[in-house]
Amino acid sequence: MFLKLFRRKADFSDTDYLSEYRRTGNLTELGELYERHMDMVFAVCFRYLRDEDDAKDAVMQVFEQLIEELKTSEVRNFKSWLHSVTRNHCLMQLRAKRVVVGDEGLFDHEAYETFVVQTPETDATLETQLSDLGDCLQTLAVEQRKSVELFYFQQLCYQQIAEQTGFALTKVKSYLQNGKRNLKLCMEGKQHG
Incomplete structure (x- = not known):
């Protein structure tokens, strides 16, 4: 037994x-x-x-x-x-x-684990960056936002995103590409604005 x-x-x-x-x-x-x-x-x-x-x-x-x-x-x-x-x-x-997430590697999937860098930034700077990222995510179209969050934050593959959301696989790729570009533009605008 x-x-x-x-x-x-x-x-x-x-x-x-x-x-x-x-x-x-x-x-x-x-x-x-x-x-x-x-x-x-x-x-x-x-x-x-x-x-x-x-x-x-x-x-x-x-x-x-x-x-x-x-x-x-x-x-x-x-x-x-x-x-x-x-x-x-x-x-x-x-x-x-008080470790800051640097944005230069944030959207490079091959190096997603390398985007953590230690810098002497203040808590206020970190909070501002995180707040800006949250604001920019909210500006994306719903499909783009869902795709970006599932891909980058939950590490799901294209197929898993398609299954979870019901989006066509080709649409997932498009939503990710456009969402990533729009998010990056929004973050750059907040840094320079």
Whole structure:
């Protein structure tokens, strides 16, 4: 019986663990799922936080965050969703430490992880930049805004955006391209205006 249970767990997919956790609320299921991806979580945390102890703390904080979020979040691809949650957690920690998100790499998808730079900016400057970004997002057409938010902030691929929004795949690409251009123009206008 024990070997059968052990063998069954070894064959569990991420989706199986996630379903089991949601069904039972058993933290052991979530822990086993999280352990599969802990190296990736640590690597992302270390890349952003640049300190081993801070990265280790963040790994534990992300796990604690998952306990609640997975009860309500719709997750199709756990690994990519976890990567996004981890990245966002680290960005919030950096923001709290007066780290500024530089805009030069913000829209370069290939280098989206490199847009975090430490500068001696003030909290007021950071708040202004974040406020401007929020204002500019609101100026986009609804389709552009949804596409940009899902692509850059939730790290969904074109196909996932199309499935989630009902937009045609070719339209998603167009909305992203136009939304990115319009957002960049708006941000530049706010900086120079």
